Amino acid sequence: MSEKQEQQSPSPMRFRDTLMSVLAAALGVQSNKARERDFSQGKPSHFIMLGLGFTALFVLIVLGVVKLVLKLSGVN
Numbered sequence: 001m002s003e004k005q006e007q008q009s010p011s012p013m014r015f016r017d018t019l020m021s022v023l024a025a026a027l028g029v030q031s032n033k034a035r036e037r038d039f040s041q042g043k044p045s046h047f048i049m050l051g052l053g054f055t056a057l058f059v060l061i062v063l064g065v066v067k068l069v070l071k072l073s074g075v076n
Contacts, residue, residue: 011041012041012042012043013037013038013041013042013043013046017037018038018042018046018047018050019050021034021037021038021042021047022047022050022051022054023054025051026051026054026058
């Protein structure tokens with residue numbers, strides 16, 4: 001490692017950065033640079049919590065859309 005890299009300790013990721021990484025990973029468009037940042041600066045617990053929250057929200061939205069479509073089509 002160079003002296004510059006050794007002097008700069010990686011700062012922890014902000015909430016917004018972690019959220020954007022989770023959303024990008026959900027869409028499958030994560031860049032290699034972002035992936036390396038996630039593994040070097042991110043906390044696994046933050047990614048797990050946001051990932052579970054995103055998954056739950058996604059399932060609820062899909063469920064709501066299905067119920068709405070069924071209601072509008074006249075199926076009980």
